[in-house]
Amino acid sequence: MSDVAPLLLCIEKLEKGRVLCIGDVMLDRFVYGNVERISPEAPIPVFQKLSEVVMLGGAGNVARNIAGLGGKTHFISVVGNDQAGRDLTTQIGSLENLDARLITDASRKTSIKTRYIASGQQMMRADDETISPIDENIRKMVLDAAALGLEDFSALVLADYGKGVLSAGIAGELIQIARLKGIPVIVDPQGSNYDNYMGATLVTPNRKELADAIGLPADSTEEVVSAAAQIARQSGIDAVLATRSHDGMTLVRNAHNYKHFQTNAKEVFDVSGAGDTVVACIATAVSAGISIEDAVALANAAAGIVVGKVGTAVAYVEDLTAYLQQQERATGEAKILNLASALDCASVWRNRGLKLGFTNGCFDLLHPGHLAVLNQAKAACDKLIVGLNSDASTKRLKGDERPIQTASARAAVLASLEIVDLVVIFKEDTPATLVEALRPEVFVKGSDYSLEQIPEAKVVQGYGGEIVLAKLAHGHSTSATIARIVD
Known part of the structure; x- marks a missing residue:
């Protein structure tokens, strides 16, 4: 069995995860635009705004990621009595597997972080927030909500961004409550005083946070292990996971018990989140009964996925599965995604100014006729997304003896083609739902169809997309191939 195979088995357990998440929530705004000149008023770039995306940030993004991995999470935080707080409430309410207790404090601002991005690079970040401990009344409400929540959850995450929800000893109280109940506590720390997290199961400082905590460099593996071991020993923490950007992650229990995980990132667009x-x-993995070591290995893969997206992105359970399956097959970058992940990927490509194309089919026993259509589709766009009929929809369209190959096998074959950038399996008879969601600039179909015969034509024309009818390579079909084999 490969090293990847046990992790694939772990993924199946993630849906059993039940995590209570507490921390500083914020609204992340990503403003996209162009910079083409310098201001005549000062030596600064002129940013021309093109679009804007608003996402859950801070501890909210932690909760969103837990839900994306299939775990159930209850989220506790504090917001202001303002529009940003109401926007956060709306965003959280739209997510499955996530419910929240957002406590309103009229004396505080809801944290907003606005990032300005041009040509795939952050130009500037502007913060609008309140940074101070929550008052005694709000503090009691947070602790009471946590005590109640811990009755139904098997792991606690503290996402500390230093805004006040976990300040002034609240983190320590929450850790004590959880550990008395035998519940593991995972902490994303803030500041240099790790005594605030005494008794935690795991803390996850980055390289800079680790160096600041001990006042010494933490660049080499030896320095990282020494620093992490010192924090664990002095602050009574079970283990420290040092996240080291392109150098991967190092899990340290003590100076003699540590394990390094190489980075999985292939291409980095944005490290936000x-x-x-x-x-x-x-946290999701540990709450589902998975060991810390396997949990870190899964997290390392998940981090490699999200840095290839723009914004405070999510690694969905389907992303992890596809990534590890392709890693096991050594076929390179994961291309087989669900619709939610495909939408994230499409957003990245569009923000880079790339044209999206789409074609679809059963692709059962790939043949030269298929390749002809795929090549023409790729020639019409920058990134080609292929919608693939599931086994059930292929059977409905082609008959009870089909498909010859399973959807996963057909997807793997398509994903191995350099001209295919993404494969999305759909259950319906037509990909109309996919097309409506993805809105590719170019939709490609074989010329054996007329526009009137294409169910998706009205959808594409409705949003102003282009429809291309690809020339066919005659004499090739899966049905004819099967007939010859039978004969």
Whole structure:
């Protein structure tokens, strides 16, 4: 059995995860635009706004990632009596597997972090927030909600961003409550005083946070292990996971008991929220009965996925499965995604100015006719998304003896083609739902169809997309191939 195979088995357990998440929530705004000139008023770039995306940030992104991995989470935080707080409530209410107790404090602002991005690079970040401990009344409400929540959950995450929800000893009280109940506590820490997290099961400082905590460099593996072991020993913490960007992660229990995990990232677009994904994945896995070591291995893979997206992104359970399956087959970058992950990927590509194309089919026993359509589809766009009929929909369309190959096998074959950038399996008879959601600029179909015969044509025309009818390579069909084999 490969090293990946046990992790694939672990993924199946993630849906059993039940995590209570507490921390500083914030609204992340990503403003996309162009910079083409310098201001005549000062030596600064002129940013021309093109679009804006608003996402859950901070501890909210941790909770969102837990839900994305299939775990159930209850989220506790504090917001202001303002529009940002109401926007956060709306965003949380739209997510499955996630419910929340957002306590309103009229004396505080809801934290907003606005990032300005041009050509795939952050130009500037602007913060609007209140940074102070919550008052005694709000503190009691948080602790009471946590005590109640811990009755139904098997792991606690503390996502500390230093805004006040976990300040002034609240983190320590929560850790004590959880550990007395035998519940593991995973902490995304803030500041240099790790005594605030005494008794935690795991803390996850990055390289800079680790160095600041001990006042010494933490660059080499030896320095990281020494620093992490010192924190664990002095602050009574079971283990420290040092996240080291392109150098991967190092899990340290003491100076003689540590394990290093190489980075999985293939291409980095944005590191926003990668730490949130790590904490969420570990907590979900641990709450589902998975060992810390396997939980970290899963989190390392999840982090490698989200840094390839833009914004405070989510690694969905389907992302992890596809990534590890393709890693096991050594076929390179994961291309087989669910619709939610495909939408994230499409957003990244569009923000880079790339044209999306789409074609679809059963692709049962790939043949030259299929390749002809795929090549023409790729020639019409920058990134080609292929919608693939599931086994059930293929059977409905082609008959009870089909498909010859399973959907996973057909998807793997398509994903191995350089001209295919993404494969999304759909259960319906037509990909109309996929097309409506993805809105590709170019929709490609074989010329054996007329526009009137294409169910998706009205959808594509409705949003202004282009429909291309690809020339067919005659003499090739799966049905004819099967007939010849039978004969």
